Amino acid sequence: MEGNAALYMSIFGAAVAIGLPLAVVFAAHAQARASIAASEAVARQPEAAGHVWRFLILTLVLIESLVIYALVAFFILQAKIRLP
Amino acid sequence: MSGVELAHGANQTSIAPPEETWFHFVWLLTKDTRFPIPDWLFLCWLVIGGLVVWAWWTKRNLKPISTSANQTVAEWFVEAIDGLAVSAIGEKGRAYTPLIGTLFIYILTLNLIGLLPGFMSPTSHPYVTIGLAIAAIASVHFIAVKELGIKGYLMHYIDKPLLGNPLTAWMVPVTICIHIVSEFAKVISLSMRLFGNIFGEDVVLYQFALLGLAAYGFFRGLIGLPPPFQMLFPFQLPVALLHLLIGVVQAFVFSLLTAVYIGMFLQHEED
Numbered sequence: 001m002e003g004n005a006a007l008y009m010s011i012f013g014a015a016v017a018i019g020l021p022l023a024v025v026f027a028a029h030a031q032a033r034a035s036i037a038a039s040e041a042v043a044r045q046p047e048a049a050g051h052v053w054r055f056l057i058l059t060l061v062l063i064e065s066l067v068i069y070a071l072v073a074f075f076i077l078q079a080k081i082r083l084p
Numbered sequence: 085m086s087g088v089e090l091a092h093g094a095n096q097t098s099i100a101p102p103e104e105t106w107f108h109f110v111w112l113l114t115k116d117t118r119f120p121i122p123d124w125l126f127l128c129w130l131v132i133g134g135l136v137v138w139a140w141w142t143k144r145n146l147k148p149i150s151t152s153a154n155q156t157v158a159e160w161f162v163e164a165i166d167g168l169a170v171s172a173i174g175e176k177g178r179a180y181t182p183l184i185g186t187l188f189i190y191i192l193t194l195n196l197i198g199l200l201p202g203f204m205s206p207t208s209h210p211y212v213t214i215g216l217a218i219a220a221i222a223s224v225h226f227i228a229v230k231e232l233g234i235k236g237y238l239m240h241y242i243d244k245p246l247l248g249n250p251l252t253a254w255m256v257p258v259t260i261c262i263h264i265v266s267e268f269a270k271v272i273s274l275s276m277r278l279f280g281n282i283f284g285e286d287v288v289l290y291q292f293a294l295l296g297l298a299a300y301g302f303f304r305g306l307i308g309l310p311p312p313f314q315m316l317f318p319f320q321l322p323v324a325l326l327h328l329l330i331g332v333v334q335a336f337v338f339s340l341l342t343a344v345y346i347g348m349f350l351q352h353e354e355d
Contacts, residue, residue: 054171054340057336057337057340058340058344061277061337061340061341064277065273065277068272068273068276068277068280069269069272069273071276071280072272072276
């Protein structure tokens with residue numbers, strides 16, 4: 001592999017490696033905020049715990065699905081990494 | 085495996101656990117035929133057969149007042165799924181309790197069967213979860229067509245408030261494209277969520293078990309043990325407890341999302 005292609009491939013590999021953790025960091029932040037809000041709501045109104053819990057699960061799942069799109073992109077791009 | 089001097093698993097080529105179960109003979113028998121049967125497919129059929137036999141046996145022995153633990157568990161399960169369907173879809177959701185409950189109990193069994201020795205979780209194979217997601221979304225669309233009629237079903241793709249104003253009516257083709265893309269995104273996110281969670285958990289279990297074997301290999305000079313007793317450091321046990329939790333949560337999330345998707349179609353009926 002010549003110089004430019006090797007440079008391109010190394011930058012490409014670094015980008016693939018950094019993308020998924022970046023998505024995970026921000027999604028973890030978002031999920032933490034959702035969990036904080038849910039636990040505060042349950043602490044204020046314990047009788048609404050069932051409803052809050054179902055909404056919390058739904059929200060966490062929808063945030064998680066964004067990470068899953070990043071995971072799919074990771075799987076697709078990771079197959080394109082060619083070692084010299 | 086070659087290289088006795090290496091620690092256990094140190095010469096592995098993949099981080100994923102091997103997909104060999106006690107039913108690997110089925111693959112060895114059928115791999116040269118026109119319809120080869122991998123281990124995960126055979127395990128799926130085994131789980132289906134077991135669940136059908138359990139449901140048939142439970143229904144045969146139903147009594148007006150529950151006297152057996154089996155019937156009590158079955159009644160509790162049906163009531164829980166019924167409450168889930170009614171809360172996500174509405175009063176009409178009671179008709180779809182069998183669909184949601186079947187998805188839940190099937191995926192739960194597929195997730196947890198990997199914890200038994202000699203088995204694997206078929207849901208850690210992407211083909212299984214993609215098939216499940218396609219089946220779930222296809223039944224959602226079938227139910228929508230059945231409940232709303234062809235015209236009402238197609239009207240779901242058009243946002244009615246946009247049509248009223250001539251300034252926003254040009255956006256209707258754009259929203260139609262977005263709706264169609266989001267239907268495919270539903271399939272991808274449903275299948276990849278289940279696959280990613282179960283596969284990742286399997287990888288962690290396998291690597292922690294290998295770590296325990298490597299720790300035994302460190303002390304091998306001091307204490308020599310025959311192979312069945314070499315698991316002196318079962319580091320994977322806490323992760324197995326986490327696998328129990330994740331298996332239940334992912335099965336619940338899959339069935340809850342199917343119910344929510346049905347509810348998203350049916351809520352148009354009130355407009």
